[in-house]
Amino acid sequence: MEKKIILITGATDGIGKITATTLAKQGHTMIIHGRNRSKAATVCEQIKADTGNKNVNYVLADLLSMADIKRMVADLKTKYDRLDILINNAGAFFNKQREITRDGFEKTIALNLFAPFLLMQSLVDLLSKSTSARIINMYSAMHKRGGKPDFNDFQLEKSYKPDRAYGLSKLYLVWMTRHLASELKRNGINNITVNGTHPGAVATNFGQDSDKGFFINMIFKIALNFMDKPEAGAVSSIYLATSQEVEGISGQFYSNKAEVEKPDDKYWSVENEQRVWNYLQKTLKAYL
Ligand SMILES: NC(=O)c1ccc[n+]([C@@H]2O[C@H](COP(=O)([O-])OP(=O)(O)OC[C@H]3O[C@@H](n4cnc5c(N)ncnc54)[C@H](OP(=O)(O)O)[C@@H]3O)[C@@H](O)[C@H]2O)c1
Structure with missing residues (x-):
């Protein structure tokens, strides 16, 4: 495979770190995203040493x-003249109490949905410079578990629960991915696909640090013993980033075994997908 320039978010730990290491081993230019300078620098050096690939750098x-996302995008645009693959991997499961970010957004929705949306939208011009670019978003089987969407309570002010917030953030990410796939086609952008x-259920730091209440905290801890290794969780992202089989395919939902799967479409409709898209456009307009 031709060598690519690949940005992966949340590459300092868990599934993202394994994905980044494997792709670096294949000789691609890797851009490791982290939020902590010293952790990102250490992971970068570790990946270089483990793979022999010197083209591994980080952004924060x-x-x-x-x-901060806007600032990182500006930084990327000064350092790279194209981007071939964007893997929106970073994500988290937060506390039992609803928390908001400095921007005033509910944290789960901000990290799992707003961040990938903003990155995709802001990096489209860099991705357009690639002969064949791919965006890969990290979903969760929990997209089935968020309950019924309430578009009058998008920020979950009335109905917050950590599992609802997490489930809905991933469900909306599935809808947003599909919508972007058709938007790209409609706008004649044929060199970028998005899937x-x-x-799967993978033993990482995921959900280990947050306080979800005694019972759920305990389930998360016990479940670690039965979960797959992070390597298993990285299989499908690596496949979507590198396989010739997915060239030209867009808007699909893949299982952890890298097979096309049907997401839970119980609450999906063209109108609901458009509602989410419009909400994202309107809410994040100031940051685009
Ligand atoms: N593990 C599972 O069973 C499972 C199941 C379904 C879906 N997923 C999804 O898989 C993806 C990866 O999760 P994982 O299991 O690898 O989790 P993880 O071990 O907790 O790793 C998460 C990564 O995201 C980064 N991150 C978290 N919050 C961030 C923030 N505010 N700003 C920047 N980076 C941030 C972390 O950075 P630090 O290194 O600085 O902490 C870390 O690199 C997530 O999207 C998650 O929703 C995981």
Whole structure:
């Protein structure tokens, strides 16, 4: 495969770190995204040493801050004249109490949905410079578990629960991915595809630090013993980033075994997908 320039968010730990290391081993130019300078620098050096690939660098942003994302995008545009692959991997499951970011957004929605949306929109021009660019979004099987969407309560002020926030953030990410795939086609941008995958249940730091209440905290800890290794969670992202089989395919949902799967479409409709898209455009307009 031709060598690519690949940006992966949340590459300092868990599934993202494994994905980045594997892609670096294949000889691609890797841009590791992290939020902590010293952790990102250490991971970068570790990947270089483990793979022998010197083209591994990092960029920094707290993805809970839309201004910080904007600054990172500007930084990327000064350093790179094209981007071939964007993997929106970073994500988290937050506390039992609803929390908001400095921008005033509910944290789960901000990190799992707003950050990938903003990155995709802001990096389209850099991706357009690639002969064949791919965006890969990290879903979750929990997209089925958010309950019924309430478009009058998008920020979950009335109905916050951590599992609802997480489930809905991933459900909307699935819808947003599909919508972007058709938007790109409609606008004649044929060199960028966008797909997503869920990694399965994988033993990482995911959900380990947040306080979800005694019972759910315990379930998360016990579940670690039965989960797959992070390597298993990285299979599908690596496949979507590198396989010739997915060339030209866009708007699809892939399983952790890298097979096309049907997401839970119980609450999906053309109108609902458009509602989410419009909400994202309107809410994040100031940061685009
Ligand atoms: N593990 C699972 O079972 C599972 C299941 C379904 C879906 N997923 C999804 O898979 C993806 C990767 O999760 P993982 O299991 O690898 O989790 P993880 O081990 O917790 O790693 C998450 C990564 O995201 C980064 N991150 C978190 N918050 C951030 C922020 N505010 N700004 C910038 N970076 C941030 C972390 O940075 P630090 O290194 O600085 O902490 C880390 O690199 C997520 O989208 C998650 O929703 C995971």
